[in-house]
Amino acid sequence: MKIEIRYQSRGGNTKAAAKQIANEFAIQAQSIEVPITEYTDILFLGGGVYEWRMDKTLREFMNSLDCQKIGQMICFSTTGYMNSAIEQMKHIAKEKGIAVNHNELLIKMLLKGHSWLGLEGGHLSDKQMKTIINFTDKIKKEIQ
Numbered sequence: 855m856k857i858e859i860r861y862q863s864r865g866g867n868t869k870a871a872a873k874q875i876a877n878e879f880a881i882q883a884q885s886i887e888v889p890i891t892e893y894t895d896i897l898f899l900g901g902g903v904y905e906w907r908m909d910k911t912l913r914e915f916m917n918s919l920d921c922q923k924i925g926q927m928i929c930f931s932t933t934g935y936m937n938s939a940i941e942q943m944k945h946i947a948k949e950k951g952i953a954v955n956h957n958e959l960l961i962k963m964l965l966k967g968h969s970w971l972g973l974e975g976g977h978l979s980d981k982q983m984k985t986i987i988n989f990t991d992k993i994k995k996e997i998q
Contacts, residue, residue: 867932878990886915930959
């Protein structure tokens with residue numbers, strides 16, 4: 855089974871979450887700057903929430919996806935509070951005909967990594983790491 859992870863991150867939070875997901879599957883997380891070129895059974899796709907929306911570069915990446923190369927997508931996001939990026943990712947995927955797995959991961963960061971405030975991101979708490987491990991364990995059980 856081929857699994858890929860792509861992320862969009864401004865402050866480092868989503869990158870940190872993507873790397874932890876990748877660690878749990880013993881694969882590499884890559885930025886959305888790296889296109890999906892081969893068929894992928896599962897694409898974990900993550901991004902942050904910026905002014906209640908997903909980043910435009912993530913939207914562009916999703917619009918460039920070939921639905922014939924994605925078996926299913928699992929969405930994840932880091933955010934201050936809202937899950938709007940996940941909802942927007944799911945909406946675009948469904949419009950493109952990409953199956954969206956019912957599992958999703960939302961890591962609430964509050965203001966950590968908030969670029970407007972000059973705060974540093976990219977550091978997950980023990981509780982956030984445990985949330986990611988529990989999430990990936992659940993996915994592993996479902997795909998066995």
